Amino acid sequence: MHLQKDEIEKLERTYKLNLINSLSGVKPANLIGTKSKDGKDNVAIFSSVVHLGSSPAQLAFIMRPQSEIPRDTYPNILETEFYTINHVSESFIEKAHYTSAKLKKGESEFDRMKLEKEFIAGFHAPFVKDSPVKIGMKHLESIPLPNGCLFVIGSVEMLVLPDEAINNLGQLDLQHSSGIGISGLNTYYGLTRLASFPYVREEEIPDFE
Known part of the structure; x- marks a missing residue:
């Protein structure tokens, strides 16, 4: 295939x-x-979370254009400033996928998809209990993008993850936590660790053939 x-x-x-x-x-x-100010929970799947920086620790994700009747995720973030990012693992792929459905305003995907939520250490927003990696976030800024989407930037306020999934360098083993990835809108892949290489210094580059 070759398309102009x-x-x-x-x-x-x-x-x-x-x-x-x-x-x-x-x-x-x-x-x-x-979670909204009046206590209504919401959870939705996203495939656009990216690392912005480590010091300070920041992550971002892309929010679709907000219509005249916006869905609950972004209004809740603007109202309360807080949200959670939860890795999806193999055990609940199907439930996670169906959170993309357009439910009635105020209807909880936690309840509809039978995803168990939990609140940790007084953090305002709910975490997904079965998620192996849970990240508590605080909204910092939203930057409009040329296509009408929003680049939502937040600071990492809390981390909850299994000790055994972290090596002595601080690296998270996504295979250990049964992490998954998305291609396109609805196809899911398992993650297998293939290799790990050292930090690259010019004098240490191998002689490739």
Whole structure:
């Protein structure tokens, strides 16, 4: 397949949607949990969480354009400032996927998809209990993107993860925690650790053939 821009734009809508969404490869699968000021819980799957920096620790994710009737995740973040990022593991892929459904405002995906929530150390937003890696976040800033989406930036306020999944260098073993990834909108992949290489210094680059 070899497509020029004008040919891409002429593709059938669903075909083009699936193709373009899968071009970036496997992305992390995370559930973002929020709670409104009046105590209504919400959780939704996202594949756009990215690392911004380690000192201070910051992560970001992309929020779709907000319609006249926005869904609960972003309004809850704006209201309360707090949200959670929870890694999706193999044991609850299907439940996590269906949180992408457009439910009625105020209806909890935790309840509808039978995902157990938990509150940890007084943190405002709910965590997904079965998630092996739980991250408590505080909203810092949202940057508008050219396509109408929002780049939502937050600071890492809390980490809850298994000690045995961390090596002596502080690296998280995603295979140990049965982490998964998403390609496109609805295809999920297991993660297998293939190799680990040292920090690269020019004088240590091997002689590749």
